[in-house]
Amino acid sequence: MLKWIFDRVMALIGLLVLWPVLLVVAVLIKIKMPGGPVIFKQRRVGRGGRLFTMYKFRSMTVGHGGSSVSVAGESRITPLGHVLRKYKLDELPELWNVLVGDMSFVGPRPDVPGYADRLTGRDRDVLRLRPGITGPASLKYRDEEEMLAKVTDPQQYNDEVIFPDKVRINLFYLDNYSFIKDIKMIFCTVLGRRMEYNGEMI
Numbered sequence: 001m002l003k004w005i006f007d008r009v010m011a012l013i014g015l016l017v018l019w020p021v022l023l024v025v026a027v028l029i030k031i032k033m034p035g036g037p038v039i040f041k042q043r044r045v046g047r048g049g050r051l052f053t054m055y056k057f058r059s060m061t062v063g064h065g066g067s068s069v070s071v072a073g074e075s076r077i078t079p080l081g082h083v084l085r086k087y088k089l090d091e092l093p094e095l096w097n098v099l100v101g102d103m104s105f106v107g108p109r110p111d112v113p114g115y116a117d118r119l120t121g122r123d124r125d126v127l128r129l130r131p132g133i134t135g136p137a138s139l140k141y142r143d144e145e146e147m148l149a150k151v152t153d154p155q156q157y158n159d160e161v162i163f164p165d166k167v168r169i170n171l172f173y174l175d176n177y178s179f180i181k182d183i184k185m186i187f188c189t190v191l192g193r194r195m196e197y198n199g200e201m202i
Helices: 002-032 079-086 094-099 121-128 136-140 144-149 154-175 179-191
Strands: 039-045 051-057 104-106 132-134
Touching (some): 002 179, 121 154, 132 136, 132 179
């Protein structure tokens, strides 16, 4: 209940305080990335396997038709989009998702249906969690795009190494939930710092 109240109150405060930033980013996207929408909308899998529409600032070219796995340096990511991703500004519209209850500040990143469908057995318990803007797996893999840029087959590495490890971390989060840890993860996300979690630095 505390997490539910915190999410909605802080999401509302965040939208009220940060609306000038959202407006500036929206204008920059219209100027620097014309010919497409300001907001990128995509169906993601939420709590209980329910689909919802997630909102982000657009950071890619229109109609790129690329993979769901993003790699640093890809031509489909625009110069402005690279800056937005680096400072996580592209995720600010997700405050609306938190306010309406589709997401939380802390939890697993919401997957596209194809990845969520791969969860079987105990791994499906991850779907008991409300997806988050940040979380332990997000912190550990904050440099995921740069990491994938260094491997021969980014898609395979994501599917066979990163995705299973994210599931493992998120299951630990489910079993060992702590509101204090949530607050610490939010601060680490904002400040770009690391923290110890389940015996490793994330």
